[in-house]
Amino acid sequence: MTREVRVRFAPSPTGALHIGGVRTALYNYLLARQNKGTMILRIEDTDQTRFVQGAEDYILKSLEWAGIKIDEGVGVGGPYAPYRQSERKAIYQKYAQQLLDEGNAYYAFDTEQELDEMRERLKAAGVDNQQYNSITRLQMRNSLTLSKEEVDNLITSGTPYVIRLKVPKKEEVRLNDMIRGWVMVYSSAIDDKVLMKSDGMPTYHLANVVDDYLMKISHVIRGEEWLPSAPLHVLLYKFLGWENEMPQFAHLPLLLKPDGNGKLSKRAADQLGFPIFPLTWKDPESGEVAAGYKESGYLPEALINFLAFLGWNPGTTQEIFSMDELIQAFSVDRISKAGAKFDIQKAQWFNQHYLRSKPAEELAEFLLDSLKKENVPCTLDKAIKIVSVMRDRVTFPKDFWEQGRFFFFAPTTFDEGVVGKKWNDDAVKVLSAYSQEISKLNSFDAVIAKSILEDVTKALGIGSGKIMQALRVSVTGTAGGPDLMIIMEIIGQDEVVKRITYALQTLKTVIS
């Protein structure tokens, strides 16, 4: 039986979407598109205490920026609406009731304090696992130990209660993960998880299983952190009678910190100076602002390509993939098992690649954007010229401006290394003569600039190579950059003369 591919990305609106979440969404999306299936966005907001204003909108915007399109779900609607779990309360209650009726779940009235005491007691007795399970539940206050009357009384009197899953004592629970193969766990290792909280909301486990079933999800692709609870979910499918409709599971390897070990965290990213969120995020509580990939100058296609390769590869030597190519090439079998350390240098390499391959007109817009912020006027024509000569030396859009300031402003300081080494009598002689010659010209461009320089150096008997660096530093203030003659052409005749003259005056004192 081949069933229609329906996958979901199901984040919680508890803050900004983590970069690992973007990769999870991406893999889901790739599988959906490849199989002409459906990509669903479901918001798992069953924990009302952790709800963060604006988080849902942030998730939507992030996915949109990344080029991950949602076919169905929050923001677009669909046949299985609502797609926000907080709006599906009654549905979960119905299935919880079914589990209760069939003896697979029970009411529990234990207070937090009683739970703590139980764990303390077990710990003191040397029990390894202090969990609420087939053994300990017999000592707790629940519908298994209390009489029917007591239970009814407690409920009607408004005593808070939860509904717990009645996990069988000893049973093998198996699951065939698409990435890891068969995983087997004894039910004795699973505790009687809370299914419905005392506020009437379901926990992740119940809501997830119910929704995946009702929304006809075919593949559950999610992070490895869910692997330990997957057997519990299998148990739920079984108890609910949905074993045959159970989706296929694929638990993705985790994204790890670049240095040391452990899950990639915001803290680690902050320390190493790279973003962890797709877009800039301002925490509504603390007001703290965290940088995003977009605002840091990463192109979405570069981020996507980079992320796709963190835990997956096509098995060929091709590394550059557009979204469409990824859709073609993707396969769950080629997802690796081990966690992947996050290497921002590789991300930068992708960014550089994608940036460079854009047409000059598009790159010019980046420059113009920066200039607008600085209130520096510039024509589109000039911007195109500048980005054309700069394109091979930039990694981020902002580099055009940051490394190309001299196209707009005369240098106020001069690279000390160059001045120390190359600013000498010969250089001064050539530059004085050269600026004079240029000032006499009627027309000026790179070719003319070059031939005049050749004439001047020849006349003075000084090799042009010896003074090039001095000329460069006088015009740009820097030691490196694109072809100097073209820079001078863009800057223009008058400005070049002015800059050389200024450098000559300012740096006079260097030669003693």
Added chain:
RNA sequence: GGUCCGUUCGUCUAGGGGUUAGGACACCAGAUUUUCAUUCUGGUAACACGGGUUCGAUUCCCGUACGGACUACCA
């Protein structure tokens, strides 16, 4: 502690019973470039360990070590 998952260059990874263990990023060197960058060429660098199975294991099996995830009325 318990349960589960994992382990090939510094990093992402390919590979698979006999290979010069391949590629990419990073790094280093050379060439090109008036400079920096680009580009090109080359280089350093890996099968965690111990036992099996086998003529032969990095590859299969079992242990060990190490790492990670989970262990809430969070997801």
